[in-house]
Amino acid sequence: MQIQQNISLKPYNTFGIDATAKYFARFTSVDEIEQLFDSPFLKENEHPFIIGGGSNILLTLDYSGLVAKNEMHGIEVIKHDEKYVYVRVAAGENWHQFVLYCIDNNFAGVENLSLIPGSVGASPMQNIGAYGVEIKDVFYELEAFDINERQVSTFTVQECEFGYRESIFKRKYKGRHIITSVTFRLNKQPAFNISYGAIQQELDKMHIEELSIAAISRAVINIRQSKLPDPKEIGNAGSFFKNPTIPQSQFVSLKKEFPAIVGHPANNGVKVAAGWLIEQCGWKGYRKGDAGCHAKQALVLVNYGDAKGSEILALSTEIMKSVELKFGIMLEREVNIL
């Protein structure tokens, strides 16, 4: 495995931040992961920083250690039963390519998650979700290289402790595992999920007469393309913040003051649309240098070209302060800051 030096990470993060890695490698197998840990380029007790699709990170500094890109590939049907097909996907596969593979093969369950940037290996980390579906709904198990034990272990859906944009890999086991493959349990008979947001409206616009997973995927792609910036054109990492959950009592009093506030019942309170809060604070379409808040979706921060990670981070802090001041709600960043 080749280790390169002083490599720009610009092509490897969807924010398009031009930070440098002192050392850079690509791995394609568990053997190569093991080799990484024996690398003379790692200082004692230092771990490589693993990058997948680079779609959920903000690089605020040059990285003085070893960055390793997951390039493990392969999609394989491992078993069937009456209702389901089980598909094991190597962590380095592109998420949307995997969704298209499912649609081509008529495997249902991930069509609402079309066009989410990033790799399959990153998808369980933050339990990716969109349009009423989360990865936990189709997740069967994953395999991950345990850095402490230097061996591959298997995690079931319960063991991943999935929550809203959360898993055990972002909390208790942060930095301890390298996900190597994810196995999905997909439906042979689709159970269409079109209740969320604008899907039905988009299907009507498309004049769909017979519902199919391909039609839902197309509708989701159209909706996403209409309001989310394409990272190939404008750097971004999707939603920069999570939608916060606040106590019901706080929501009731905010609703009196701000009748248009957008919120949905959640497990332990009300989940409020962070995009709405940010827009009300006047940030939508804001730009300072090359760092900005997207004009069509205020939850998405963007890099118009040469913004530094620290500038985007500073903008996010200003946004958080103003939302707290106006609404008394602390936003939480969804993107990992490095």
Ligand code: EPU
């Ligand atoms: N809204 C505004 N102004 C804005 C943006 C949104 O008022 O600038 C309001 C909308 O009017 C709507 C509500 O906020 O009533 C929700 O907006 P939207 O449907 O666009 O979804 P979101 O809550 O902003 C979440 C996910 C997205 C996912 C969409 C669709 C999070 C943090 N984000 O966004 O996921 O695509 O729902 O399911 O939960 C991502 O995680 O990177 C991501 C893009």
